[in-house]
Amino acid sequence: MAHLKEIGVAVLGFGTVGAGVVETLQQNGELLTERLGLRLVLRGVADVDLDTDRGVAVDRALLTTDAPALIERDDVDVVVELIGGSGVARDFILQALKRGKPVVTANKKLLAEHGEELHRVAAEHQTELLFEAAVGGGIPIIKALREGLMANRIESIYGILNGTCNYILTRMEDEGLPFDEVLAAAQAAGYAEAEPSLDIDGYDTAHKAAVLASLAYGCIVPLEQVQITGIRGVAAADISCAARMGYRIKLLAIIQGGAAGVEVSVQPTLVAHNHQLAAVGGVYNAVLVHGDVVGTTLYYGRGAGRAATASAVVADLADVALNLRVGGRRWDLSGVRTKAPVVFRDPGEIVARHYVRFSMRDQAGMLAKVAAVLGSHGIGIDSVMQQEAAADAQYVPVIFVTAPARDTDLAAALRTISEQADVTDRAPVRYRIEDSE
Numbered sequence: 001m002a003h004l005k006e007i008g009v010a011v012l013g014f015g016t017v018g019a020g021v022v023e024t025l026q027q028n029g030e031l032l033t034e035r036l037g038l039r040l041v042l043r044g045v046a047d048v049d050l051d052t053d054r055g056v057a058v059d060r061a062l063l064t065t066d067a068p069a070l071i072e073r074d075d076v077d078v079v080v081e082l083i084g085g086s087g088v089a090r091d092f093i094l095q096a097l098k099r100g101k102p103v104v105t106a107n108k109k110l111l112a113e114h115g116e117e118l119h120r121v122a123a124e125h126q127t128e129l130l131f132e133a134a135v136g137g138g139i140p141i142i143k144a145l146r147e148g149l150m151a152n153r154i155e156s157i158y159g160i161l162n163g164t165c166n167y168i169l170t171r172m173e174d175e176g177l178p179f180d181e182v183l184a185a186a187q188a189a190g191y192a193e194a195e196p197s198l199d200i201d202g203y204d205t206a207h208k209a210a211v212l213a214s215l216a217y218g219c220i221v222p223l224e225q226v227q228i229t230g231i232r233g234v235a236a237a238d239i240s241c242a243a244r245m246g247y248r249i250k251l252l253a254i255i256q257g258g259a260a261g262v263e264v265s266v267q268p269t270l271v272a273h274n275h276q277l278a279a280v281g282g283v284y285n286a287v288l289v290h291g292d293v294v295g296t297t298l299y300y301g302r303g304a305g306r307a308a309t310a311s312a313v314v315a316d317l318a319d320v321a322l323n324l325r326v327g328g329r330r331w332d333l334s335g336v337r338t339k340a341p342v343v344f345r346d347p348g349e350i351v352a353r354h355y356v357r358f359s360m361r362d363q364a365g366m367l368a369k370v371a372a373v374l375g376s377h378g379i380g381i382d383s384v385m386q387q388e389a390a391a392d393a394q395y396v397p398v399i400f401v402t403a404p405a406r407d408t409d410l411a412a413a414l415r416t417i418s419e420q421a422d423v424t425d426r427a428p429v430r431y432r433i434e435d436s437e
């Protein structure tokens with residue numbers, strides 16, 4: 001291609017991140033040219049809305065509503081998809097890949113739902129699909145897993161991958177406020193979406209966990225294999241009880257490999273105050289990766305937002321540009337790369353310590369009854385905390401921290417206890433405790 005000294009870039013979607021990418025190319029274009037030995041040149045920006053002020057000066061001649069025509073242009077070498085969702089974004093990515101044009105995307109939902117198809121089409125057309133911005137915003141976690149940790153078998157990944165949830169949980173703890181109040185304040189301040197379900201019900205974290213797990217274990221991770229619990233049900237009482245016991249509640253993506261299979265889950269999880277992830281507050285993200293050769297590595301940064309996400313998108317553009325310069329592609333993530341099919345772990349077989357809060361009748365002998373049921377299911381107790389009840393209270397919160405217990409055993413024990421109307425008036429609350437450093 002005659003114009004390879006210049007790499008023509010088409011940006012699809014002129015929202016927050018699209019504007020950030022355009023701005024980054026303007027701001028650091030010369031620096032990128034120096035570093036790459038070639039120039040990333042914006043050929044066009046497609047969006048259905050060309051009138052809204054995006055806070056970045058861009059030649060109107062570059063703006064178009066016709067994304068398919070922009071993708072087809074001969075002077076467009078790489079396509080950046082920043083539309084989001086799995087509708088037209090998928091169509092446009094497929095169009096570009098089928099034309100042999102590399103694509104850079106931040107679209108975790110699309111990757112989680114259609115990654116297999118997109119990577120296969122990329123491979124069939126001798127091109128590549130890069131997605132650094134899809135997980136952890138500006139944190140280069142995809143590059144770390146794909147390249148930096150190439151020599152390792154990945155033992156586990158623990159991630160705080162949703163800034164909205166982390167912001168809400170942090171404020172709940174810092175200010176002792178209930179979930180609904182903090183969510184409403186976060187929405188008013190623009191930190192949480194008006195329709196917050198994707199974030200607070202754990203789906204966004206699950207999409208990102210599926211992407212990380214597929215990289216770590218060379219497999220497609222169907223979303224049905226991801227156990228998902230969001231933060232909607234996290235009570236201020238549990239945050240404060242956990243804090244008194246030395247823990248903080250975080251929405252964690254938990255990805256673990258091993259002989260028993262792969263676990264991919266998203267759940268509110270207790271981490272000790274001295275755990276590396278406990279210090280990650282507010283909108284920040286962090287990913288803790290254990291490799292069999294390197295040991296523990298930790299990645300931290302802004303997981304969302306215009307500039308952080310643009311940083312990751314432009315890094316992918318640079319990667320693509322360097323690959324194009326040598327006339328090749330380096331990243332083929334099509335299909336399952338492991339020899340044996342990946343087995344997903346039965347969630348019931350997972351062994352972990354748990355925080356369990358009972359609403360226990362305030363009467364002699366109740367604690368002993370609960371302890372006896374736990375014991376009869378082989379569940380040890382690491383600690384117990386009872387809060388003093390008001391003089392007229394019939395029920396009192398009692399918190400147990402269990403020893404490592406098989407999930408099925410714990411579930412059976414808690415079911416038995418819940419059925420004892422003389423002991424408790426409701427099902428207990430339980431959260432996993434993550435002990436690994």
Ligand code: HSE
Pocket residue numbers: 161162163164165199204303304305
């Ligand atoms: N909504 C996400 C978050 C960012 O709150 O972290 C986009 O993935």
